[in-house]
Amino acid sequence: MTALTKYQRLESPGLWRDAPDAQRREVVVAFRDATLVLSDPRSELALSHWSLPAVERLNPGVLPALYAPGFDTDETLEIDDADMIAALETIRGALKKGKPRSGRLRGTILGGATLAILAVGAIFLPDALVRHTAAMLPPATRLQIAGQALADITRLTGAPCSTPLGKRALDLLSERLFGGTGVEFVVLKEGLPQAAALPANVILLGAPMIDAAQLPDAPAGFALAETLRAETEDPMLPILRHAGLAATLRLLTTGTLPDGALSGYGEAFLAAPRPAPAAEPLLSRFDAAAVSSAAYGFALDPTGESTLGLIEADPYRGGTPRALLNVEDWEALKSICK
Numbered sequence: 001m002t003a004l005t006k007y008q009r010l011e012s013p014g015l016w017r018d019a020p021d022a023q024r025r026e027v028v029v030a031f032r033d034a035t036l037v038l039s040d041p042r043s044e045l046a047l048s049h050w051s052l053p054a055v056e057r058l059n060p061g062v063l064p065a066l067y068a069p070g071f072d073t074d075e076t077l078e079i080d081d082a083d084m085i086a087a088l089e090t091i092r093g094a095l096k097k098g099k100p101r102s103g104r105l106r107g108t109i110l111g112g113a114t115l116a117i118l119a120v121g122a123i124f125l126p127d128a129l130v131r132h133t134a135a136m137l138p139p140a141t142r143l144q145i146a147g148q149a150l151a152d153i154t155r156l157t158g159a160p161c162s163t164p165l166g167k168r169a170l171d172l173l174s175e176r177l178f179g180g181t182g183v184e185f186v187v188l189k190e191g192l193p194q195a196a197a198l199p200a201n202v203i204l205l206g207a208p209m210i211d212a213a214q215l216p217d218a219p220a221g222f223a224l225a226e227t228l229r230a231e232t233e234d235p236m237l238p239i240l241r242h243a244g245l246a247a248t249l250r251l252l253t254t255g256t257l258p259d260g261a262l263s264g265y266g267e268a269f270l271a272a273p274r275p276a277p278a279a280e281p282l283l284s285r286f287d288a289a290a291v292s293s294a295a296y297g298f299a300l301d302p303t304g305e306s307t308l309g310l311i312e313a314d315p316y317r318g319g320t321p322r323a324l325l326n327v328e329d330w331e332a333l334k335s336i337c338k
Contacts, residue, residue, distance in 0.1 A: 012081035014038065016047065018253070019074045029077065029084060036088075038077065045136060047253045048075060052091060126245050133252045134236040141255060142236060143200040148257065149239050150186065150198060153266040157191035161207060166336030169329040176324055177220055177289050183227065189337045191270050194299070195222035197230040199239070207337045209299065216324040216333065221296025224285045228277045242268055276300055279309040287315040290322050 014029040016038050027038040027047060036050040050069040058066040064080035067088065079085055137145070154160060170185040177183070183201045192206035203226050210219055229235075239262065240248045247261040276282065286293040294317070297310035304311050325333065 010084060010087055012079060012084035013041075014081075014084075015078040017076045017078075018048070024078070027077075029079065031087070043138065043255070045138070045252075045255060050075075050077075055088065055092060057089070057092070126248075127241075129245065129252070130237055130240045130248055131234075133248050134234050134240060136252065137236065139200065141251075145236065145239060145257065145262075146198040146200040146202050148262050149265055149269070150202070150204075152262050152264070153191075153204075153269055154188070156266045156270060157188040161187040161189050161337035163332070163336050165329075165332035169325055169333035169336070172329055173216060173220065173223070173325060173333070176322075177223055177291070178227070183223070185223065187336050194274070195219075195226050196269070196272075196274060197226040197235045199230075199234070199236045201227075201230075203227065210334055210336075213295070213299065213334075215295060215320075216330050217292055217295035217320050218299040219333075220289070220291050220320075220324050221286070221293060221299065224289055224291065225277055225282060225296070226274075228282055228285050229274070232277065238268070238272070239265065276307070276310070279313070283310070283313055283315060290316070290320065291324070292316040292318075292320045 011028055011030040014027050015024040016027040017024050025047075026041060028041050028044075030037050030039065031052075032049075036052055036055060037046055038048040038050070039046050048069075054070045056068055056071055058068055058076070063085075064078050065085045065088070067077045067079065069075055079088075150160075166187070170187070174180075174183045174185055181201070183203060185203050185205055187205050187207055187210065189207045192204055192208075194206050194209045196204045198204065203223050205219055205222065209222060213219055240251070242265045243251075243257055243261040247257050250261075251257050283293060286296075292314055293310045294314045297307035297314075298304055300310075301307045324330075
């Protein structure tokens with residue numbers, strides 16, 4: 001059993017400071033694979049990750065022990081738990097013993113290995129960090145970021161369309177399709193030809209698509225497709241990729257994106273291609289929601305040539321068996337931007 005595996009389940013409280021002039025913050029300190037993770041004790045959100053080989057003790061022999069993720073950083077961690085201090089000192093000692101001694105050949109090999117690791121990290125670490133951060137975000141934060149993204153999008157599309165009767169129709173359509181699971185529809189007058197998804201179950205519907213539809217089956221189809229797409233690929237990922245690595249690290253450690261991180265996101269969002277999801281899972285979604293898929297297929301391609309599978313394999317070839325909206329609500333939805 002190595003020193004690290006011996007302490008993998010060890011946790012203790014600590015006081016973390018992310019800058020010399022910052023207020024100390026209570027954290028939970030825990031060992032992970034080659035890292036020390038500092039987390040918020042209430043939200044369990046990871047605030048900082050320290051590489052174990054880089055951890056240094058700043059006050060040897062003094063209690064409480066003061067650690068840093070290297071001598072040239074601003075972060076510090078104060079620990080007075082005897083078991084955690086002993087574990088850290090044991091692991092630091094083991095890592096120092098394992099360090100290779102100086103030598104020209106060894107230095108050359110280590111230098112090449114370091115460059116290789118950095119090159120691999122430059123390629124794979126950013127996306128891994130983005131995916132990890134997206135998976136860690138609580139619902140309230142996802143909703144807040146969706147609002148920030150929408151604010152930049154509406155800079156180009158204009159404010160979302162809304163009328164009392166139109167909003168009622170959208171709520172009824174959401175209830176009919178998703179059974180009160182919190183899917184929110186937002187209608188944009190310009191810039192979005194069909195539909196798109198944002199985090200936190202926000203589905204954007206383009207007014208041109210609604211205007212062209214004869215029945216609510218087509219908007220319903222786009223909504224079903226976008227929720228399926230959002231389950232397949234989290235819509236938070238392109239937002240964080242646009243924000244960049246530094247902003248994503250800031251979000252991971254503080255729970256908020258820096259001001260201006262999503263500036264210009266609207267252009268990228270509206271220009272992104274949105275091909276229809278794979279036919280088989282999409283048809284299953286139509287079947288479960290009791291919606292005909294033919295109207296959606298023709299809305300994607302009026303000739304039906306490229307969407308023949310959605311049309312011929314329609315689970316309800318006689319038409320949607322239960323009305324999506326009544327005539328008055330459908331007219332209210334079609335008039336929401338007028």
